[in-house]
Amino acid sequence: MSAALPATDPALKILKTVWGYDAFRGVQAEIVETVAGGGNALVLMPTGGGKSLCYQVPSLLRPGVGIIVSPLIALMKDQVDTLRALGVRAAYLNSTLSPEGVREVEAALLSGELDLLYAAPERLLLPRTLDLLERAPVALFAVDEAHCVSQWGHDFRPEYQGLNVLPERFAHIPRLALTATADDRTRADILRVLGLHGAPQFISSFDRPNIQYRVAAKEGPKTQLLDFIRSEHAGDAGIVYCLSRKSVEDTAAWLQAQGVDAVAYHAGLSPRERNHAQDRFLNEEGLVVVATVAFGMGIDKPNVRFVAHLDLPKSMESYYQETGRAGRDGLASTAWMVYGLADVVNVRRMLAGSDAPEEVKRVEAGKLDALLTFCETAACRREVLLAYFGETFQGPCGNCDTCLNPPQVRDMTREAQMALSAAIRTGNRYGAAHLTDVLLGRATEKVVGMGHHTLPTFGVGAGHDEKVWRGVLRQLVSLGYLAAGEYHGLSATGKARALLKGETRLTLREDTLQPKAAKRERTR
Numbered sequence: 001m002s003a004a005l006p007a008t009d010p011a012l013k014i015l016k017t018v019w020g021y022d023a024f025r026g027v028q029a030e031i032v033e034t035v036a037g038g039g040n041a042l043v044l045m046p047t048g049g050g051k052s053l054c055y056q057v058p059s060l061l062r063p064g065v066g067i068i069v070s071p072l073i074a075l076m077k078d079q080v081d082t083l084r085a086l087g088v089r090a091a092y093l094n095s096t097l098s099p100e101g102v103r104e105v106e107a108a109l110l111s112g113e114l115d116l117l118y119a120a121p122e123r124l125l126l127p128r129t130l131d132l133l134e135r136a137p138v139a140l141f142a143v144d145e146a147h148c149v150s151q152w153g154h155d156f157r158p159e160y161q162g163l164n165v166l167p168e169r170f171a172h173i174p175r176l177a178l179t180a181t182a183d184d185r186t187r188a189d190i191l192r193v194l195g196l197h198g199a200p201q202f203i204s205s206f207d208r209p210n211i212q213y214r215v216a217a218k219e220g221p222k223t224q225l226l227d228f229i230r231s232e233h234a235g236d237a238g239i240v241y242c243l244s245r246k247s248v249e250d251t252a253a254w255l256q257a258q259g260v261d262a263v264a265y266h267a268g269l270s271p272r273e274r275n276h277a278q279d280r281f282l283n284e285e286g287l288v289v290v291a292t293v294a295f296g297m298g299i300d301k302p303n304v305r306f307v308a309h310l311d312l313p314k315s316m317e318s319y320y321q322e323t324g325r326a327g328r329d330g331l332a333s334t335a336w337m338v339y340g341l342a343d344v345v346n347v348r349r350m351l352a353g354s355d356a357p358e359e360v361k362r363v364e365a366g367k368l369d370a371l372l373t374f375c376e377t378a379a380c381r382r383e384v385l386l387a388y389f390g391e392t393f394q395g396p397c398g399n400c401d402t403c404l405n406p407p408q409v410r411d412m413t414r415e416a417q418m419a420l421s422a423a424i425r426t427g428n429r430y431g432a433a434h435l436t437d438v439l440l441g442r443a444t445e446k447v448v449g450m451g452h453h454t455l456p457t458f459g460v461g462a463g464h465d466e467k468v469w470r471g472v473l474r475q476l477v478s479l480g481y482l483a484a485g486e487y488h489g490l491s492a493t494g495k496a497r498a499l500l501k502g503e504t505r506l507t508l509r510e511d512t513l514q515p516k517a518a519k520r521e522r523t524r
């Protein structure tokens, strides 16, 4: 019988003696066994799930050096230093090394003096490096952030596609692809490029039960943020994401002025300033980093207590990855976001205006739609989030805003029809502010100048206040009944027809229609 005799299991022994851990987590043991035994595998595991050990332990178990392909050059040195401190013979090859540095690593590689070698893909794919690898004892290839092979993903790296040399030239060496984000399409690309068809796929649950998901309508974002931090996360470490450098700077300065220990981080700062912010974040207790998405990839701080979004991420994947930086230690944490009509319009326009091929744009628009559906949902957020990643979660979870404060939904078909006809009758080219004026019957200069005060739609919406109309318009854009065009003009889409004819009905969340009511929410 081979039933586990833990003390003699060589993988467990390494785990204990090198890392000091007593047991593998979840599927780690199975992955280690597969790869150590010479097999290939695809690993889909959320951030913080423990992917590193899946290739580090087999690299130590197998003869030869484990080659780790990673795009995160900035992190390689830290990773290698950490491993060396544990007594592992680790090194890296990337563009930051001097020519002598490269020669030293290459010599160590050839003479079998390394356990682990991290390499940037462009360095690995140099003919010189590939030739060396053919002469060196290689234990395995681990391709980290494997979703970078796919142009459907948000981190596409063309050099990753060159990794198809691995199955061609090193067919007999085990290959392990690891990623935290891969929908079906991306997964298919990974399997194809790395030649992993038929290999076992280890897919962990993406649920992060300790993260509480919350989304609210944007009113005064800075004040909302400050309220949130003061009432629930005073003195905690957190990340606040904003879209632009300017709003990063403004928000950080404002938080500081309010007595919150905050620092700005974006790509416009010097490397020195960025490193300083990053070091402070890692080493201090309760610092809030206000950042663009440039911040966080690969940052391993276990006790981030909240991630706040003042602007919409561009896809469900981005949202998941960014919020996933909260609560890696498993303790209660919050993913908090506010968003408004202008955000929806902005992100839609950014995607539409990019010079990506049409097909890519369509895929990206779909990913944004999924996020917007998540934002507007009245159902359990965790259910919606995990469903997007192909997981069936039996909710309600009891740890998201919609579970804790079930929102009232109201049939708003009539209001939606009014808003759509206001857009159509004014020529499908005015923004939300003007449409709201028309609906409310405000004879502004612009309304009168365009003759819109004579339209039958003028004033039909006077029964509701401006907030309701903003909410209706935002939800119509979010749900794809209105499209945002040039100069933020809103136009009715093909989808709108069924709604106008009354063939489909629309129920909208009451609390997002009247954001004031949402303010009473105090969830913990």
Ligand code: ADP
Pocket: 021, 022, 023, 024, 025, 028, 045, 046, 047, 048, 049, 050, 051, 052, 053, 300
């Ligand atoms: P990922 O690469 O999936 O984001 P990491 O490999 O960086 O995750 O692991 C996240 C954290 O979990 C690390 O601090 C790591 O040391 C810890 N960890 C992973 N596996 C185990 C384990 N079996 N026992 C204890 N801690 C673990």
Ligand code: ZN
Pocket: 379, 380, 381, 382, 383, 395, 396, 397, 398, 399, 400, 401, 402, 403
């Ligand atoms: Zn829930």
